Amino acid sequence: xxxxxxxxxxxxxxxxxxxxxxxxxxxxxxxxxxxxxxxxxxxxxxxxxxxxxxxxxxxxxxxxxxxxxxxxxxxxxxxxxxxxxxxxxxxxxxxxxxxxxxxxxxxxxxxxxxxxxxxxxxxxxxxxxxxxxxxxxxxxxxxxxxxxxxxxxxxxxxxxxxxxxxxxxxxxxxxxxxxxxxxxxxxxxxxxxxxxxxxxxxxxxxxxxxxxxxxxxxxxxxxxxxxxxxxxxxxxxxxxxxxxxxxxxxxxxxxxxxxxxxxxxxxxxxxxxxxxxxxxxxxxxxxxxxxxxxxxxxxxxxxxxxxxxxxxxxxxxxxxxxxxxxxxxxxxxxxxxxxxxxxxxxxxxxxxxxxxxxxxxxxxxxxxxxxxxxxxxxxxxxxxxxxxxxxxxxxxxxxxxxxxxxxxxxxxxxxxxxxxxxxxxxxxxxxxxxxxxxxxxxxxxxxxxxxxxxxxxxxxx
Amino acid sequence: xxxxxxxxxxxxxxxxxxxxxxxxxxxxxxxxxxxxxxxxxxxxxxxxxxxxxxxxxxxxxxxxxxxxxxxxxxxxxxxxxxxxxxxxxxxxxxxxxxxxxxxxxxxxxxxxxxxxxxxxxxxxxxxxxxxxxxxxxxxxxxxxxxxxxxxxxxxxxxxxxxxxxxxxxxxxxxxxxxxxxxxxxxxxxxxxxxxxxxxxxxxxxxxxxxxxxxxxxxxxxxxxxxxxxxxxxxxxxxxxxxxxxxxxxxxxxxxxxxxxxxxxxxxxxxxxxxxxxxxxxxxxxxxxxxxxxxxxxxxxxxxxxxxxxxxxxxxxxxxxxxxxxxxxxxxxxxxxxxxxxxxxxxxxxxxxxxxxxxxxxxxxxxxxxxxxxxxxxxxxxxxxxxxxxxxxxxxxxxxxxxxxxxxxxxxxxxxxxxxxxxxxxxxxxxxxxxxxxxxxxxxxxxxxxxxxxxxxxxxxx
Numbered sequence: 001x002x003x004x005x006x007x008x009x010x011x012x013x014x015x016x017x018x019x020x021x022x023x024x025x026x027x028x029x030x031x032x033x034x035x036x037x038x039x040x041x042x043x044x045x046x047x048x049x050x051x052x053x054x055x056x057x058x059x060x061x062x063x064x065x066x067x068x069x070x071x072x073x074x075x076x077x078x079x080x081x082x083x084x085x086x087x088x089x090x091x092x093x094x095x096x097x098x099x100x101x102x103x104x105x106x107x108x109x110x111x112x113x114x115x116x117x118x119x120x121x122x123x124x125x126x127x128x129x130x131x132x133x134x135x136x137x138x139x140x141x142x143x144x145x146x147x148x149x150x151x152x153x154x155x156x157x158x159x160x161x162x163x164x165x166x167x168x169x170x171x172x173x174x175x176x177x178x179x180x181x182x183x184x185x186x187x188x189x190x191x192x193x194x195x196x197x198x199x200x201x202x203x204x205x206x207x208x209x210x211x212x213x214x215x216x217x218x219x220x221x222x223x224x225x226x227x228x229x230x231x232x233x234x235x236x237x238x239x240x241x242x243x244x245x246x247x248x249x250x251x252x253x254x255x256x257x258x259x260x261x262x263x264x265x266x267x268x269x270x271x272x273x274x275x276x277x278x279x280x281x282x283x284x285x286x287x288x289x290x291x292x293x294x295x296x297x298x299x300x301x302x303x304x305x306x307x308x309x310x311x312x313x314x315x316x317x318x319x320x321x322x323x324x325x326x327x328x329x330x331x332x333x334x335x336x337x338x339x340x341x342x343x344x345x346x347x348x349x350x351x352x353x354x355x356x357x358x359x360x361x362x363x364x365x366x367x368x369x370x371x372x373x374x375x376x377x378x379x380x381x382x383x384x385x386x387x388x389x390x391x392x393x394x395x396x397x398x399x400x401x402x403x404x405x406x407x408x409x410x411x412x413x414x415x416x417x418x419x420x421x422x423x424x425x426x427x428x429x430x431x432x433x434x435x436x437x438x439x440x441x442x443x444x445x446x447x448x449x450x451x452x453x454x455x456x457x458x459x460x461x
Numbered sequence: 462x463x464x465x466x467x468x469x470x471x472x473x474x475x476x477x478x479x480x481x482x483x484x485x486x487x488x489x490x491x492x493x494x495x496x497x498x499x500x501x502x503x504x505x506x507x508x509x510x511x512x513x514x515x516x517x518x519x520x521x522x523x524x525x526x527x528x529x530x531x532x533x534x535x536x537x538x539x540x541x542x543x544x545x546x547x548x549x550x551x552x553x554x555x556x557x558x559x560x561x562x563x564x565x566x567x568x569x570x571x572x573x574x575x576x577x578x579x580x581x582x583x584x585x586x587x588x589x590x591x592x593x594x595x596x597x598x599x600x601x602x603x604x605x606x607x608x609x610x611x612x613x614x615x616x617x618x619x620x621x622x623x624x625x626x627x628x629x630x631x632x633x634x635x636x637x638x639x640x641x642x643x644x645x646x647x648x649x650x651x652x653x654x655x656x657x658x659x660x661x662x663x664x665x666x667x668x669x670x671x672x673x674x675x676x677x678x679x680x681x682x683x684x685x686x687x688x689x690x691x692x693x694x695x696x697x698x699x700x701x702x703x704x705x706x707x708x709x710x711x712x713x714x715x716x717x718x719x720x721x722x723x724x725x726x727x728x729x730x731x732x733x734x735x736x737x738x739x740x741x742x743x744x745x746x747x748x749x750x751x752x753x754x755x756x757x758x759x760x761x762x763x764x765x766x767x768x769x770x771x772x773x774x775x776x777x778x779x780x781x782x783x784x785x786x787x788x789x790x791x792x793x794x795x796x797x798x799x800x801x802x803x804x805x806x807x808x809x810x811x812x813x814x815x816x817x818x819x820x821x822x823x824x825x826x827x828x829x830x831x832x833x834x835x836x837x838x839x840x841x842x843x844x845x846x847x848x849x850x851x852x853x854x855x856x857x858x859x860x861x862x863x864x865x866x867x868x869x870x871x872x873x874x875x876x877x878x879x880x881x882x883x884x885x886x887x888x889x890x891x892x893x894x895x896x897x898x899x900x901x902x903x904x905x906x907x908x909x910x911x912x913x914x915x916x917x918x919x920x921x922x
Contacts, residue, residue, distance in 0.1 A: 107701070108701065108704060156648055161647070161648045163657070181898065184813035184814075184844075185811045186622070186843055187613050188611075189881045190882060191890065191894060193624070196658070197654065197657065197658055217704075217706065244590065245678065246678035246753045292706075350646045351646065353567070353645075382647055414651040415651045416649065417646070420650045429651060429652065434641060440909060443905075443909075444653055446908075447907075448901060
């Protein structure tokens with residue numbers, strides 16, 4: 001539909017104040033994209049910066065009334081194009097709703113508004129000896145964005161993902177209704193779980209305006225352990241043993257040879273692995289152990305070393321704390337390393353963790369068939385595989401991506417473990433998912449958003 | 462609608478075989494009720510025992526076509542009337558679909574069909590050194606029923622509830638379509654989470670025919686610790702400190718004086734608490750600690766003792782293992798003790814755990830106002846309060862229940878923590894929940910079950 005920009009500006013200014021609306025050229029270029037590869041920027045009609053749940057509800061009611069699409073935006077660090085604006089729509093930016101409402105140490109919850117960043121929350125919870133344990137690797141990401149994409153990250157093997165750590169929401173549906181779901185408790189069987197439904201829905205069902213987050217005791221002792229292996233099959237065989245041992249690692253990552261070289265070179269990190277071991281190692285396992293006491297960390301480290309030693313590890317290195325932190329940091333920046341290296345697309349498939357070697361072997365076959373380079377790392381404990389795909393030809397790459405993602409689903413996995421579908425993986429998602437499930441999702445969408453104004457075109461059309 | 466019973470029998474026999482259908486008087490009396498208090502038995506038109514997902518789908522398609530309501534039934538141990546049949550409907554009994562399809566130690570999952578009992582699964586996982594950690598207290602309960610009610614239990618403080626331990630489902634929607642959700646992985650952001658939507662939906666959205674369950678390493682060392690306190694306020698103050706300590710108890714229960722007397726007398730259990738301590742104790746905290754080594758259990762026990770001692774505990778008793786197991790068992794049977802004592806209704810409210818004393822104090826006021834007796838115990842770590850309500854007059858009890866449940870919601874809680882709404886708590890649920898949320902639930906229901914044949918009348922009308 002055609003909406004007159006000046007009418008848009010006036011209508012929104014009446015809701016949030018003229019200072020909090022921009023239209024046309026006043027819209028900053030930062031708001032025209034997220035970090036998804038391969039999607040060009042899109043300039044929206046305008047941007048509105050609501051200051052309260054009520055203002056968000058009023059904006060949505062207006063938008064539903066006139067039929068203007070709304071794209072919610074936190075920090076814009078997403079990797080799937082879920083907050084890419086539409087040229088006929090508005091961005092709802094949550095930068096004015098960026099305060100931590102409360103840290104409640106007794107119920108161990110934080111109540112946050114959607115614009116709060118992970119870094120901001122981490123500093124605040126640290127002061128209480130608590131932690132919000134979802135670290136998707138980009139600490140400037142917003143909690144609203146984390147809820148929308150069900151963000152994961154390396155600590156999921158111990159603490160689960162966003163879904164497991166959000167207890168309740170205040171959200172505005174596409175009808176402009178405010179709903180409050182869940183609460184300061186971890187269990188409830190009181191009707192359908194709308195909290196879980198909104199989490200991971202990428203802004204298509206409701207706009208989150210407040211979230212109740214579960215906090216955990218912050219563990220103060222830890223060790224980062226680097227374990228070179230001859231190949232990934234050995235790592236895949238070792239991982240179930242590590243999980244079954246009950247050691248309970250906080251992080252359990254594999255990194256392939258190319259990626260290890262790239263991410264360490266990128267930050268000038270020397271991990272002290274001797275040349276002969278480096279020469280024999282085709283893959284690395286990185287384990288972070290954390291506990292309440294130093295003695296337990298040491299005990300767990302010894303147990304882990306014995307266990308991986310028996311599973312074919314080439315050696316075991318307990319990294320000095322500086323190097324350990326630098327390696328984890330470098331791993332978190334793997335996406336940026338891949339982007340800087342010119343990767344054309346990224347993969348975030350999840351498969352049953354026992355299928356990782358099989359999956360990666362098939363990906364290498366597919367890469368060879370398509371004369372492309374596919375390298376990566378991933379959350380070995382979760383079966384979440386991150387790959388960088390290098391293939392400049394759009395058509396070839398599209399076929400390769402289709403095969404790579406379809407193979408993951410074929411092995412019992414899903415297209416996205418934590419980035420989301422957004423716009424960049426929509427085609428592959430629709431290719432691989434059961435049409436009956438998509439039909440149900442469309443029905444749910446129509447219930448929450450009958451006018452279809454919340455992020456239309458994300459996940460499915 | 463009026464359906465001819467002989468037509469029903471013929472139609473169902475064509476799907477599942479004549480041996481697996483009963484109609485009229487052939488329906489066993491066991492199938493006419495669950496364990497909810499205050500709901501009389503209802504004799505259904507008939508019972509069908511499907512043997513496969515395909516047969517379930519065919520039954521649902523037929524039912525949707527002719528408009529016959531279907532009530533799914535596992536073991537019938539539910540406490541909210543969610544599997545109470547309808548006189549104009551059929552029971553779908555899952556006793557023929559009761560096999561463990563697979564235990565996969567590498568991916569640490571079990572794949573089960575809905576009729577499998579918790580006892581059956583526990584024996585099988587034990588052989589692998591693994592555990593499915595949801596223990597709602599009734600080991601004859603079925604996994605299908607656990608999924609339908611999002612069952613919880615005492616170990617939720619450590620492992621979460623059913624929702625956190627079910628990774629994927631095969632289910633038949635009210636349209637008779639088979640959907641497969643999730644998989645052998647703990648994370649995914651690939652469209653709306655239909656697994657989470659079906660869990661806790663009490664058979665109103667889809668009939669689960671297979672579930673993928675997350676298993677955990679089975680811990681082999683543990684201790685049960687009994688801590689008498691002068692009153693519940695002291696327990697409520699101690700619980701957040703226990704949680705914040707990082708000790709990570711497997712069980713963290715409070716039991717009030719009356720309930721402790723009843724459940725221990727019921728099984729003739731003497732916990733060895735001296736009379737002077739008994740006289741001073743108005744409430745008890747029960748803690749189970751589990752770990753990989755005996756040394757850690759001892760260390761954690763000492764830390765816990767110091768912590769609760771500083772928070773006003775009257776003493777700390779590490780129970781001999783036989784007595785510890787007997788106390789936990791007696792606590793699990795608290796419902797049966799209450800029922801045997803003549804309780805007229807039960808409460809399963811969840812509140813933020815810091816609000817437990819406030820909530821219970823208000824409940825005592827309400828009990829006094831209504832000349833009723835209200836006593837109980839609960840999951841102190843989760844804020845899940847179980848109360849037995851003694852008040853024979855239906856009308857007075859109804860007003861009291863309304864006030865007791867409404868107060869829980871007013872304090873930031875929800876009507877049911879783990880039993881579900883079913884038919885027995887429907888009125889109170891609809892009184893307390895936001896109508897906007899119920900409207901969304903109705904829309905979701907219509908999407909999954911347009912003919913309204915899946916357990917109509919449960920949760921909402």
